[in-house]
Amino acid sequence: MRLLLTALIIAACGSPPRPEPATAPPAAHAAAGGVADTVRADWGGAFERRGLTGTFVLYEPGAGRNPPGRNPPGRNPPGRxxxxxxxxxxxxxxxxxxxxxxxxxxxxxxGVVGDPDSAFAWDGVERSVPAWNRDQSLRDGMRNSTVWLYQRVARRVGAGRYRAAFAREPYGNGLVGDSVETFWLLGPLAVSADEEVAFVDGLRRGALAFSPETQAAVRDLAPVLVDTAGVRLRAKTGLALRAGRPDLGWLIGWVERPDGDVVFALNAEAAGAGAADLVPARLAVAREILEGEGLLPRPAR
Known part of the structure; x- marks a missing residue:
């Protein structure tokens, strides 16, 4: 399966993109909410038990936040x-x-896509993930993480419109490079967990430099991975297959809770032989940490 996925991405990607001048790196350890940074070395056990090395960032806004889209403008209000x-x-x-x-x-x-539920026709090419081998909407492609769909969308958007979007709403180093189909899969685009938390929190609150309607639509597209006892975990996965290096797994999102949402980002890779499969391990690590902090209900035994 992994070999097939690697071949699929390499075949779709072509030549590696030529580097662009990089923007300045993020300020080290800048607080996502501006105050009250805490180092939680004790969370390392969730990674170590699965043979992984990585990071977990948790942002807890102040109590009593309004629902997404109803806060005053501005990103990342003070929190912990x-x-x-x-x-x-x-x-x-x-x-x-x-x-x-x-x-x-x-x-x-x-306007490249008018309706998140309108379908793009499958091209008939059999790919290694069965869920990809049919017509897909943006919603399907978000849930199934369908590479070909979002590559087709990227071709329609074009590099110029991505660069214009990055100028309005920064994301990581904001680099597109030469391949509009692969810049987020192979680089040069790169982002930190701190920056993912800032982005996700802005999306959650409707505070990004996109219309309120667009942000509401994308919030609704974010997959619900846990839904229990009135609490929902919305998150997007990511898996980068890196030649000569361990695969990199991402999980970013937020937990919708009656007493206030929390935002998180995780990335991880194998620390050595015998590491857990990153695909299920990402969510397992996040759940262990969030449940341990009382931010996600533990499953009934």
Missing amino acids: TSRYNPDRAAERFVPASTFKLYNALVALET
Whole structure:
């Protein structure tokens, strides 16, 4: 399966993109909410038990926040930010499929896609993920992480409109490079966990430089991975297959809770032989940390 996925991405990608001048790196350990940074070394056990190394960033806005889209303008109101492995939290990596959230914002805002539920016709090419081998809407492609769909959307958007979007609403280093189909899969686009938290919180609150309607539509597209006891975890996965290096797994999103949402970002890779499969391990690590903090209900035994 992994070999087939690797071959699929390489075949779709072509030559590696030529580097562009990089923007300045993110400020080290800048608080997502501006205050109350905390280092949580104890969260490392959730990674170590699965043979992984990585980072987890948790942002807890102030109590009594309004629902998304009804807060005053501006990103990241003061709150509490906690991190496991803060140096890695400030390090940029290729976003892989977590970029589908930003990609959908651009596609809908520019009118390249008019309706998130309108279908794009499957090209008939059999790919290694069965769920990809049929017609797909933006919603299907977000849930199934369908590479070919979002590559087709990217071709329609074009590099110029991505660069214009990055100028209005920064995301990571904001680099597109030469390949509009692969810049989020192979680079040069790169983003840190700290920056993913800032982006996700802006989306959650409707505070990004996109229309309120576009942001509401993309919030609704974010997959619900946990829904229990009145609490929902909305998150987007990402998996980067890196030649000569361990695969990189992402999970970014937020937990919708009656007493206030929380936002998080995780990235991880194998620390050595015997590491857990990143595909299920990403959610397992996030659940262990969030449940341990009382922010997600533990499943009934």
